Amino acid sequence: MNVPSEEPRGTDRTLVPVIAGLACSAVSFALVVQQGRLTGASPAANGLVTLVVCLAAAALALISMRVGRLAKRAVFLITFIAIHIAGIGALGLTFLDVAGGDAPAFLTGALEALSGTGSVLLAFYWLRKLRAATADATALVAFSALMVSAVLVAVLGILGPAVRHLAAFALSFAQFAITRASRRHDAPGEVRPAQPGAYFGTGEARYSDRGYLATALIGVCGMALAAGVAEALTPPTAGDPLAEVLRRLVSLVCAGAAAFCALRHARSHSERPLAPELWIALGLFVGVGTVLLSLGGEAAFAGGSVATAAALLLQAMVSYLSVAFASFGARDPYVYAAVSWVALNACQVVGTDLGYLVAAAAPGNLAPAIAVMGLCALASTQVVFSQLMRDPERTVVLSDLEEGNLPERITPSTIVIAASIEQALLEADGSAGDASSEAVGAEPSASPTPVDIATDGSNTSAAPTPAPVASPEVHIATSVISMGQRFGLTGREIEVLTLYALGHTQARVSEELHLSQNTVHTHIKRIYDKTDLHSRQEILDYLAEYEG
Structure with a gap:
């Protein structure tokens, strides 16, 4: 589109x-x-x-x-x-x-x-x-x-x-x-949307x-x-x-x-x-x-x-x-x-x-x-x-901590979006998982939380939890973060692009991120300009090829 x-x-x-x-x-x-x-x-x-x-x-x-x-x-x-x-x-x-x-x-x-x-x-x-x-x-x-x-x-x-x-x-x-x-x-926020770090030099969280x-x-x-x-x-x-x-x-x-x-x-x-x-x-x-x-x-x-x-x-x-x-x-x-x-x-x-x-x-x-x-x-x-003067980086994605790096242009709230989506998907699939477990007489497995690591990198869980297999939705969300680093997308553009690539309409993106539809529309246009892509399908094709 x-x-x-x-x-x-x-x-x-x-x-x-x-x-x-x-x-x-x-x-x-x-x-x-x-x-x-x-x-x-x-x-x-x-x-x-x-x-x-x-x-x-x-x-x-x-x-x-x-x-x-x-x-x-x-x-x-x-x-x-x-x-x-x-x-x-x-x-x-x-x-x-x-x-x-x-x-x-x-x-x-x-x-x-x-x-x-x-x-x-x-x-x-x-x-x-x-x-x-x-x-x-x-x-x-x-x-x-x-x-x-x-x-x-x-x-x-x-x-x-x-x-x-x-x-x-x-x-x-x-x-x-x-x-x-x-x-x-237009409202000032719709013409030039704010970035969290510009006010106090801290993340949105x-x-x-x-x-x-x-x-x-x-x-x-x-x-x-x-x-x-x-x-x-x-x-x-x-x-x-x-x-x-x-x-x-x-x-x-x-x-x-x-x-x-x-x-x-x-x-x-x-x-x-x-x-x-x-x-x-x-x-x-x-x-x-x-x-x-x-x-x-x-x-x-x-x-x-x-x-x-x-x-x-x-x-x-x-x-x-x-x-x-x-x-x-x-x-x-x-x-x-x-x-x-x-x-x-x-x-x-x-x-x-x-x-x-x-x-x-x-x-x-x-x-x-x-x-x-x-x-x-x-x-x-x-x-x-x-x-x-305190360190604002409180919430990070598990994979970023394990690799020891954080994207410079992405705020903690936008980095954690992939883990948040994964948790939501696991919770949505919980009822189906419980039903299948009861059918075969097995115990349902507990869903891991996306953030079980303190900001100093130490594990706060009682025992290590095996990482779940990444679903296509999580694959898209994490790929968007890499895409954002490559093209210099802002934190808010990362959030919009993640939900947009997952198939959400502009109205749904507006509702999820508490933004007006005009603001979402402006963000998507800027994403197209920065990436030289022109439709949702081109974005999906690029994400598949980039990660492939």
Whole structure:
């Protein structure tokens, strides 16, 4: 079967609606919940509104975990509701501002929480839209949206509450036009599919590893706690408009410099993963902010601005993490987006309260609070880098271990596909084997598991198990790996080609690998281009001849 030769379009056009939508949701949340500040918890009731929004996001994560992969209709419904509640909440606050007088705190807080929840759900939608996109495209979206939103919040945040809430209302309902525009283009992940190693330099299996996910959360929580403590220690600028403008300007310059470096990295399509550099930048910003805060006076003012820039970068980092895990993890993308967002904002609230508490316990002495801030940042960085430096090759095929080599361009998840297929075939034939065993009065033989060897090469089984005779299906699967090495196929192309050569339709391949049919279609076309083959039968003929 031939595949049309239509070339995929560039990603820049497909990324524009995602950048606009993510930036609008971030600005709406900052103008309503954070009351015009660049970052930080809600000033109302010591971050109570932020915690309420965190509860709503956590509820969505639990529902997504229970239901599994949400259907497209459910995603559209959630987005439709989110746009309305974000806009209605902001509009209600605008009416209260225009009416004047002292509105009940409960009503104001409820409207802020309603609008903030809608804005956050919209951010989750755009992160979901970005799943399976390349790491450079993800970084481009995350940091472009960061700078657009930071500039808008810096300008609109110093205006009155009525202007802020009206702007949030307009930006919320502008999401209707942005979502319509995004549907005119292919999803970014369909134009240029992601590779697992491009995000963190690790294999795809790590994205479903609970320990790896927990490490990422620990890193986010530690940095968020440090940012929260820094916010509590920063001298207030209330009543001094010039000082507030200078503080915002310093934060924008610092965050903009780091974002510019990240964007250059993304535009260069560098093979080096961006995540370690982002963590280094975060640690550096927090360290500089800690030193400046410890000096006091004008230096403390600058330290608070640098810490605010670190918090802004952390928001972009959370978006990057969410898309990475959503692209290759086993859960619905809403789970990763919601959990990482809750970890960031809830820990920032806790950090702010902790900073106030420690400072109150030692009046006039900021050393204990600064020590807590530095300890949180240091611990999170240490945990993240110790995990990133670990060997990601955990799951391998028995034959590769015995031969002592691993393909360089194939990730662990794609190498193990042959063994996984073999195990599935053995399980499928188990009922027939049991029936034949009963007929002749013989004991059925146990099916060997595909991975009975530790990563150091030692056998973990009690006794060696004889290798089963390779079936034609396993022969094809292992031959595809050799073919992939010869023609330089990517890991995802190896997976697609294996199932495609086994006779699966594109729809079935899409279902098995959790990809859209357009993405599978693009992969197959690229496989044909790289191998100079033009049909499934030619691929099968080549595999038979190559291994013959």
